[in-house]
Amino acid sequence: KRAKIGFIGLGNMGAPMAANLARAGHEVTGFDTAGTTAEGVSTTQTAAAVATDADVVICMLPNGAILRNVAEEVLRAMKKGALLLDCSTVDVEAARAVAAAAEDAGLLFADAPVSGGIGGASAGTLTFMAGGTEAAFQAASPLFDVMGQKAVHCGEAGAGQAAKICNNMILGATMIATCEAFALADKLGLDRARMFDVVSTSSGYSWSMNAYCPAPGIGPKSPADNGYTPGFASELMVKDLGLSQQAAEAVDADTPMGALALALYRQFVEKEDGKGKDFSAMLPRFEARGRS
Numbered sequence: 001k002r003a004k005i006g007f008i009g010l011g012n013m014g015a016p017m018a019a020n021l022a023r024a025g026h027e028v029t030g031f032d033t034a035g036t037t038a039e040g041v042s043t044t045q046t047a048a049a050v051a052t053d054a055d056v057v058i059c060m061l062p063n064g065a066i067l068r069n070v071a072e073e074v075l076r077a078m079k080k081g082a083l084l085l086d087c088s089t090v091d092v093e094a095a096r097a098v099a100a101a102a103e104d105a106g107l108l109f110a111d112a113p114v115s116g117g118i119g120g121a122s123a124g125t126l127t128f129m130a131g132g133t134e135a136a137f138q139a140a141s142p143l144f145d146v147m148g149q150k151a152v153h154c155g156e157a158g159a160g161q162a163a164k165i166c167n168n169m170i171l172g173a174t175m176i177a178t179c180e181a182f183a184l185a186d187k188l189g190l191d192r193a194r195m196f197d198v199v200s201t202s203s204g205y206s207w208s209m210n211a212y213c214p215a216p217g218i219g220p221k222s223p224a225d226n227g228y229t230p231g232f233a234s235e236l237m238v239k240d241l242g243l244s245q246q247a248a249e250a251v252d253a254d255t256p257m258g259a260l261a262l263a264l265y266r267q268f269v270e271k272e273d274g275k276g277k278d279f280s281a282m283l284p285r286f287e288a289r290g291r292s
């Protein structure tokens with residue numbers, strides 16, 4: 001059935017997600033502080049304006065601090081029984097805090113971060129990993145079906161974010177491993193196309209290699225084919241690896257590969273030229289370096 005949806009955060013991910021909801025026949029109103037828009041989506045001047053009368057408010061925002069601020073404004077404006085669906089990647093504590101505030105306000109809440117990147121957002125093939133009550137998950141399900149191809153109910157509020165940061169800790173480490181292996185292959189005189197052909201069908205395969213190959217001109221189209229324009233920006237990977245290390249510290253989990261991936265991405269963004277580049281731009285970074 002046609003739902004009235006408010007969509008807050010029309011960035012690289014949010015804009016195509018909102019456009020898919022509009023294309024599916026929902027009435028979508030959007031808001032973004034940068035004034036961005038999405039196809040088929042009317043925009044407003046405030047977050048509260050998109051929340052008023054909405055059956056569902058979806059957030060696709062940069063981080064937990066921003067989510068907390070936006071939620072404060074939005075929860076006041078939403079009608080009782082409506083659903084606040086946060087698809088951003090944020091810390092588990094922020095998700096739990098917003099869930100509690102939503103419950104106090106008589107609203108449903110689910111944290112439902114996504115995997116699949118801008119390609120998945122555009123194609124409507126994202127994977128959602130959700131935390132929250134069964135009622136919230138059920139209310140969100142028809143929208144997951146439009147924006148994605150799979151939704152897993154991971155547990156209570158915060159469980160979706162827990163799944164997301166574990167996934168992205170693996171992603172950060174495998175992207176680095178894939179990039180350093182390409183740089184090694186170059187120096188060994190191995191052709192990149194042959195390297196892709198072998199690894200993508202051998203035990204070194206991963207999403208980083210097969211679906212998002214960091215070498216330009218090889219594999220399916222990826223940010224490498226577009227000068228490493230994000231895509232998924234390196235600074236967002238720093239954010240996600242920071243979240244997994246923060247979570248690991250909080251529960252005393254040993255995550256040395258996660259720690260090293262964070263250190264390398266942080267160096268790339270803060271001391272080298274990684275800022276504003278896709279996280280697969282680790283390949284030209286390794287290409288330019290020798291052993292040190």
Ligand code: NAD
Nearest residue numbers: 009010011012013014032033034061062088089117118232
């Ligand atoms: P983005 O920076 O392109 O988009 C975020 C948008 O939020 C921007 O347009 C910004 O102007 C807007 N914004 C910031 N503060 C706001 C506020 N107070 N009110 C309204 N709008 C505000 O980032 P993105 O790549 O679209 O990522 C969004 C979220 O999705 C992040 O949490 C990210 O970690 C996660 N994510 C991204 C990808 C990816 O491949 N890009 C994949 C999975 C998850």
